[in-house]
Amino acid sequence: MQVDLTVNGTEVSEEIEPRHLLVHFLRDQLGLTGTHWGCDTSNCGTCVVLIDGEPVKSCTHLAAMASGHDITTVEGLEVDGELDPVQEGFMQCHGLQCGFCTPGMMLTARALLNNNPNPSEGVIREAISGQICRCTGYSTIVRSIQWAANHESAVTIGASQ
Amino acid sequence: MTTTEPTTTEPTTTEPAPPAVGSDGAASDEDRPVGFGNLRRKEDPRLIRGMGNFVDDVQLPGMLHLAILRSPMAHARIVSIDKSAAEAHPKVVAVITGEDLAAQGLAWMPTLSNDVQAVLATDKVRFQHQEVAFVVAEDRYSARDALELIEVDYEWIDPVVDVRTAMDAGTPVIRDDLEGKTDNHIFDWETGDEAATKAVFDNADVVVKEEIVYPRVHPAPMETCGAVADVERVSGQLTLWCTTQAPHAHRTVYALVAGLPEHKIRVIAPDIGGGFGNKVPIYPGYVCAIVASLVIGKPVKWMEDRTENLVSTGFARDYIMEAEIAATSDGTIQAIRTNVIADHGAFNGVAAPTKYPAGFFGVFTGSYDLEAAFCKMSAIYTNKAPGGVAYACSFRITEAVYLVERIVDCLAYELEMDPAELRLKNFIQPDQFPYETRTGWVYDSGNYEPAMRKAMDMAGYEELRREQADKR
Amino acid sequence: MQVPAPFEYERATSVEHAIALRERLGEEARFIAGGHSLLPMMKLRLANPEYLIDINDCEELFYINEVEGEVRIGAMTRHRDLLNSELLKTHFPIFRDAEEVIADPVVRNRGTIGGSLCQADPAEDLSAVCNTLDATCVIRSTSSERVVTMEEFHVGPYETAVGDAEMLTEIRLPLRPNGGSAYEKVERRAGDWAVVSAGAAVWLDGGTITEGRVGLAAVGANTTSIGPVADALRGATPSEELFQQAGDLAAANCSPDSDQRGTEAYKRHLAMELTRRALRRSVARANGQEA
Numbered sequence: 027m028q029v030d031l032t033v034n035g036t037e038v039s040e041e042i043e044p045r046h047l048l049v050h051f052l053r054d055q056l057g058l059t060g061t062h063w064g065c066d067t068s069n070c071g072t073c074v075v076l077i078d079g080e081p082v083k084s085c086t087h088l089a090a091m092a093s094g095h096d097i098t099t100v101e102g103l104e105v106d107g108e109l110d111p112v113q114e115g116f117m118q119c120h121g122l123q124c125g126f127c128t129p130g131m132m133l134t135a136r137a138l139l140n141n142n143p144n145p146s147e148g149v150i151r152e153a154i155s156g157q158i159c160r161c162t163g164y165s166t167i168v169r170s171i172q173w174a175a176n177h178e179s180a181v182t183i184g185a186s187q
Numbered sequence: 188m189t190t191t192e193p194t195t196t197e198p199t200t201t202e203p204a205p206p207a208v209g210s211d212g213a214a215s216d217e218d219r220p221v222g223f224g225n226l227r228r229k230e231d232p233r234l235i236r237g238m239g240n241f242v243d244d245v246q247l248p249g250m251l252h253l254a255i256l257r258s259p260m261a262h263a264r265i266v267s268i269d270k271s272a273a274e275a276h277p278k279v280v281a282v283i284t285g286e287d288l289a290a291q292g293l294a295w296m297p298t299l300s301n302d303v304q305a306v307l308a309t310d311k312v313r314f315q316h317q318e319v320a321f322v323v324a325e326d327r328y329s330a331r332d333a334l335e336l337i338e339v340d341y342e343w344i345d346p347v348v349d350v351r352t353a354m355d356a357g358t359p360v361i362r363d364d365l366e367g368k369t370d371n372h373i374f375d376w377e378t379g380d381e382a383a384t385k386a387v388f389d390n391a392d393v394v395v396k397e398e399i400v401y402p403r404v405h406p407a408p409m410e411t412c413g414a415v416a417d418v419e420r421v422s423g424q425l426t427l428w429c430t431t432q433a434p435h436a437h438r439t440v441y442a443l444v445a446g447l448p449e450h451k452i453r454v455i456a457p458d459i460g461g462g463f464g465n466k467v468p469i470y471p472g473y474v475c476a477i478v479a480s481l482v483i484g485k486p487v488k489w490m491e492d493r494t495e496n497l498v499s500t501g502f503a504r505d506y507i508m509e510a511e512i513a514a515t516s517d518g519t520i521q522a523i524r525t526n527v528i529a530d531h532g533a534f535n536g537v538a539a540p541t542k543y544p545a546g547f548f549g550v551f552t553g554s555y556d557l558e559a560a561f562c563k564m565s566a567i568y569t570n571k572a573p574g575g576v577a578y579a580c581s582f583r584i585t586e587a588v589y590l591v592e593r594i595v596d597c598l599a600y601e602l603e604m605d606p607a608e609l610r611l612k613n614f615i616q617p618d619q620f621p622y623e624t625r626t627g628w629v630y631d632s633g634n635y636e637p638a639m640r641k642a643m644d645m646a647g648y649e650e651l652r653r654e655q656a657d658k659r
Numbered sequence: 660m661q662v663p664a665p666f667e668y669e670r671a672t673s674v675e676h677a678i679a680l681r682e683r684l685g686e687e688a689r690f691i692a693g694g695h696s697l698l699p700m701m702k703l704r705l706a707n708p709e710y711l712i713d714i715n716d717c718e719e720l721f722y723i724n725e726v727e728g729e730v731r732i733g734a735m736t737r738h739r740d741l742l743n744s745e746l747l748k749t750h751f752p753i754f755r756d757a758e759e760v761i762a763d764p765v766v767r768n769r770g771t772i773g774g775s776l777c778q779a780d781p782a783e784d785l786s787a788v789c790n791t792l793d794a795t796c797v798i799r800s801t802s803s804e805r806v807v808t809m810e811e812f813h814v815g816p817y818e819t820a821v822g823d824a825e826m827l828t829e830i831r832l833p834l835r836p837n838g839g840s841a842y843e844k845v846e847r848r849a850g851d852w853a854v855v856s857a858g859a860a861v862w863l864d865g866g867t868i869t870e871g872r873v874g875l876a877a878v879g880a881n882t883t884s885i886g887p888v889a890d891a892l893r894g895a896t897p898s899e900e901l902f903q904q905a906g907d908l909a910a911a912n913c914s915p916d917s918d919q920r921g922t923e924a925y926k927r928h929l930a931m932e933l934t935r936r937a938l939r940r941s942v943a944r945a946n947g948q949e950a
Contacts, residue, residue: 027668044668044711045328047698054327059244060237062460064409065493066661068699069850072409074765081765086698090668091691091713100237113235117227125234126409126460132235134765155849156763160409160461254660331660335704492660 029093034102042089049073051089052099060100060129071157074130075099079184081134098183100129108181111174112136121170123161130157135171140184144175239458243490245415245428251280253476253489254330256320256337258312261346261570265311272336273322278329280483284320285309296444296474302535304573306471313361313533314572316498318471323479323487346570350507350530353567361533361568371568373535378548379561379626387522387559391513395597401586403505405497410460412500413490416476420484426453429473432462440469445477467538468501468574501574505530506586510594518604520555520613525590527564534573546582549628553591554635555613560625607643611636663701670713674828677714678801682824684710692735693769696778720828730832734773751792752944753840753858757784763850773827779817782852782877790874790884791858797829813881838862839945843933853877854920855929859937863945868892873934878913885912897942905938906931
């Protein structure tokens with residue numbers, strides 16, 4: 027079957043099998059390998075993308091279901107050559123080590139900050155509670171998101187001007 | 188549709204507000220974790236853009252996908268395998284069993300511990316989810332479908348899953364592939380003076396005994412294990428992208444297994460999504476990918492899923508430690524003795540540079556000045572996944588530390604003494620260094636009391652004990 | 660690699676269309692809403708429907724309204740919206756308590772109340788909430804609509820009263836004055852299924868409980884409201900003794916199994932203790948004493 031969707035602002039039209047998971051569609055078919063997969067049980071969150079601006083676990087979403095919607099992957103965070111403050115924050119505050127959980131974490135952070143520009147630490151921790159990191163112990167991820175909250179710019183996806 | 192309101196539920200927290208921003212917009216030094224300084228990591232600009240190059244990101248022209256059929260039984264004879272339906276699947280390129288590999292001398296491979304491990308089971312399966320066959324197909328979905336088309340007939344053998352009873356008479360022998368093997372024993376090691384230690388224990392005021400179990404745990408890195416094997420037909424060069432923490436060791440083993448000279452093997456360890464020891468061993472899946480590429484002449488990718496990672500790859504720990512501590516009635520620790528049973532699973536695949544658990548032996552006497560110490564260890568096979576990796580703390584240090592600190596706590600409980608006081612009383616003193624332990628290891632330096640007191644201070648130990656006393 | 664077996668995909672544009680598709684495609688067709696119960700089962704190949712009917716475009720099923728003395732929730736309402744709803748917070752704070760411990764924020768963006776109830780997992784939290792609140796379920800077919808109780812809705816583990824050519828469209832919660840409700844859950848790790856959880860709801864008149872209900876999850880074949888507890892609460896005066904009595908009745912009137920989440924004895928203890936706590940908080944909320 028055919029799916030038509032927007033990925034990182036670009037319209038995409040592709041042939042898929044109904045059973046293809048969105049994560050595999052993005053990685054294997056579109057070559058956007060920044061979105062990862064790490065579990066079989068929808069727990070780990072390395073597959074998180076934004077669908078219509080909301081974080082969704084793309085391993086538990088069919089590509090077919092995404093047809094007609096807007097997908098943002100980590101590759102879409104950078105706008106016109108400018109990094110999203112979330113990306114900058116993760117670099118500034120050592121929010122990543124191996125980097126495998128990072129794309130999902132950053133997208134969830136971006137969605138959080140779009141809705142809540144000044145979240146407390148508790149709210150940040152709750153927002154990322156569906157995603158696992160085995161390297162950092164989460165403190166530097168929280169700090170990275172706080173840094174982004176303090177350094178918001180006009181250049182982010184979903185930003186209300 | 189109801190509008191989405193921002194979530195206002197907040198767990199209570201006493202964390203300080205986010206740090207201040209410098210006037211130029213750059214992060215102030217308070218933003219940085221301790222010790223981070225001004226250096227930026229070289230790999231971050233790629234990784235935060237999603238431009239990592241993890242093994243599953245590797246895509247080569249004509250690349251095929253490999254999926255492994257695993258045994259649902261922990262211990263069973265393989266009676267027959269019918270792969271005809273799988274081979275008939277239109278998207279399947281090859282289906283390989285242990286028998287096929289054995290014909291080429293490829294069914295077994297060396298482990299990092301001088302044992303051998305089955306690449307694919309031939310005569311019998313020896314742990315649940317052991318590799319039995321593999322499928323190579325055009326895409327990963329078809330490969331998964333084809334697994335269901337392989338029929339395997341198993342004949343039950345009683346599984347051996349309790350390491351404590353694995354040496355009992357009449358227990359099935361797991362490693363009957365090893366010539367002359369009549370039980371599930373792997374090795375015994377010991378360190379220290381058994382007689383001298385016994386003498387101390389026999390005459391001690393106080394002896395405390397405790398079985399201390401360190402269960403099997405799994406390193407569970409976010410990225411599972413996998414490889415892309417590409418054997419180039421004309422040159423005979425093998426290029427292997429692999430989730431490996433030890434590419435050189437791997438190359439040596441692949442050279443042995445595949446019969447290729449090392450200079451024709453290139454092992455690429457690209458970006459890795461965590462290792463923690465889980466990516467040190469050589470897994471059958473890697474060898475399967477290499478064999479598949481060799482036989483088919485195209486690149487072959489194998490990526491395990493999370494279930495496979497947890498059930499079949501290198502675990503950590505799994506030590507049953509019988510600990511004893513001998514002391515005077517006023518709390519002078521005299522000796523520590525331990526008998527350890529180490530569960531190594533079905534194949535001894537421990538990733539260790541030494542034959543014996545050096546870390547354990549060197550550290551189980553802890554920071555204490557003892558008169559005597561003795562450790563005996565038996566490593567045993569069970570019908571469980573093979574391994575026993577380092578994981579977080581090398582070579583059984585974690586087990587040793589757990590053992591000694593737990594048994595010291597047990598002694599404190601027995602003596603009704605504060606556990607911190609007991610330790611402070613028994614530390615090796617600064618003027619005793621360099622200190623040779625009762626098992627022959629030399630500690631070159633140490634100043635334990637100030638370190639202990641500082642830690643107690645930072646943890647608010649005195650206050651905690653006061654609060655505890657108040658509440659009792 | 661855990662991926663689903665092949666199936667055909669249809670997308671419904673309305674409830675009417677969805678039901679018609681289901682009728683046409685037969686018993687091998689399943690609705691997919693959030694997909695966070697169904698897709699994991701399909702990836703493990705425990706569920707292998709031949710057709711999936713995507714109902715995420717059925718706009719008319721996304722709502723939480725107060726209508727004719729009831730709060731009515733459309734079956735497609737997402738967990739996230741149940742969590743954030745001021746209407747539910749006012750009338751039934753048990754929903755917020757439960758949603759805070761259901762899965763995680765990302766999963767809650769997609770999962771729906773209809774999907775949760777239709778999954779009918781014995782440990783499913785919203786089923787326990789709906790049992791506690793004496794909810795009714797609206798099931799629609801091409802030609803008719805029927806309203807069933809929670810007891811009638813949950814036929815058995817993973818089995819509901821929704822027929823092959825039917826669809827759950829709405830959940831109705833009766834409104835009574837002076838109510839308070841709460842939910843308590845023990846889980847092994849964040850986002851996990853309950854070891855045991857308990858929901859409670861009370862309605863007071865002066866200092867007396869006119870109606871009180873307790874619903875448990877993960878203690879037997881289906882989540883259940885405990886009849887003997889309701890009997891004990893009716894007309895009683897709230898007190899620690901009453902809460903203990905209710906807790907003991909709850910523990911005695913459920914059927915937990917020993918499994919990897921805990922022993923039967925532990926689960927009965929949790930049934931008792933969580934019932935006590937949920938009742939205590941429900942009464943406090945009915946008295947305006949706790950948020």
